[in-house]
Amino acid sequence: MMPNFAQVNVGDELPPVVKTPGRRELVLYAAGSGDFNPLHYDTEFPQAKAIGDNIVHGRMKFAVLGELVSNWLAHTGRIKTIACSYRGMDMQGATFTAKGSVVAKREQDGERLVDLEIYVENSSGARTTPGTATVALDH
Amino acid sequence: MAEQFDISDEMRAAVGVESDAWPVEFTSTGIRSFARGVGISDTVYYDVAAAHAAGYANLPAPPTYAGVPIFIPGLSDPVYGLPKRSNAPRLNHGLTNILDGGTEYLYDKVPVAGQTLITRSRIVDLEVKESKSLGKMLVVTSEATYSDEATNECYFRTRSQMIAY
Numbered sequence: 001m002m003p004n005f006a007q008v009n010v011g012d013e014l015p016p017v018v019k020t021p022g023r024r025e026l027v028l029y030a031a032g033s034g035d036f037n038p039l040h041y042d043t044e045f046p047q048a049k050a051i052g053d054n055i056v057h058g059r060m061k062f063a064v065l066g067e068l069v070s071n072w073l074a075h076t077g078r079i080k081t082i083a084c085s086y087r088g089m090d091m092q093g094a095t096f097t098a099k100g101s102v103v104a105k106r107e108q109d110g111e112r113l114v115d116l117e118i119y120v121e122n123s124s125g126a127r128t129t130p131g132t133a134t135v136a137l138d139h
Numbered sequence: 140m141a142e143q144f145d146i147s148d149e150m151r152a153a154v155g156v157e158s159d160a161w162p163v164e165f166t167s168t169g170i171r172s173f174a175r176g177v178g179i180s181d182t183v184y185y186d187v188a189a190a191h192a193a194g195y196a197n198l199p200a201p202p203t204y205a206g207v208p209i210f211i212p213g214l215s216d217p218v219y220g221l222p223k224r225s226n227a228p229r230l231n232h233g234l235t236n237i238l239d240g241g242t243e244y245l246y247d248k249v250p251v252a253g254q255t256l257i258t259r260s261r262i263v264d265l266e267v268k269e270s271k272s273l274g275k276m277l278v279v280t281s282e283a284t285y286s287d288e289a290t291n292e293c294y295f296r297t298r299s300q301m302i303a304y
Binding site: 021046047058 | 178179201219
């Protein structure tokens with residue numbers, strides 16, 4: 001359902017986005033993003049061996065948070081800011097979920113703004129990639 | 140793991156120096172490839188008719204997509220495809236491992252397929268931190284702008300933190 005400023009409430013949750021990217025998906029992301037750091041696909045890369053596996057690109061998780069917000073907006077508004085911190089690693093082949101909720105709504109300079117808390121959560125419930133976003137709604 | 144690390148005068152000299160301008164392309168193929176890489180299912184990022192129906196002039200850049208810097212062998216980084224900071228002092232920190240620390244995008248407008256924006260970046264801060272697992276780390280904070288120079292419009296700005304350890 002498209003968000004409408006009058007009907008958006010603090011605490012509303014965004015429909016979650018679930019991903020389980022293996023190495024194949026990480027190679028696809030490398031091709032799309034241009035980030036070919038071997039940490040994300042080469043099991044023999046020293047940093048990957050030290051960590052114990054290939055890890056998901058932090059920027060891929062950031063993009064999934066963007067997808068989470070975009071899905072909720074359904075193109076009835078626009079993202080003004082989106083940010084995240086990469087606090088924990090997500091390993092290739094592991095499932096993670098992007099989640100979010102409304103933390104504030106306000107009108108400012110003629111715009112209907114909604115502030116969101118967003119994050120990537122691993123299967124243990126740890127928030128590996130916490131972030132924020134502010135969107136402007138059309139209606 | 141680095142037990143001792145200090146920021147040198149040479150590294151401090153890199154702070155605040157703006158990079159050369161570099162063109163970044165937003166193409167239909169590039170946008171579809173990024174959307175596919177992320178696993179996005181929204182057809183607005185793949186199908187021009189769906190993009191038109193959603194109000195865009197062409198395929199919109201998915202959130203956090205910064206386009207493709209034009210790749211020139213010798214001038215572009217072979218791993219990340221980003222332009223080398225040829226006019227700015229290099230950060231010769233000697234640390235071998237790299238991780239992303241965090242990223243922020245601030246949008247004024249959403250680019251669409253067919254546009255070429257000009258990006259400029261600069262390092263805005265260097266900081267040494269220590270982690271139990273990674274040892275001494277160098278945190279490099281950079282900012283970049285992405286603008287249409289023909290119309291003098293800034294589309295978006297980014298702020299990112301890279302961790303070397």
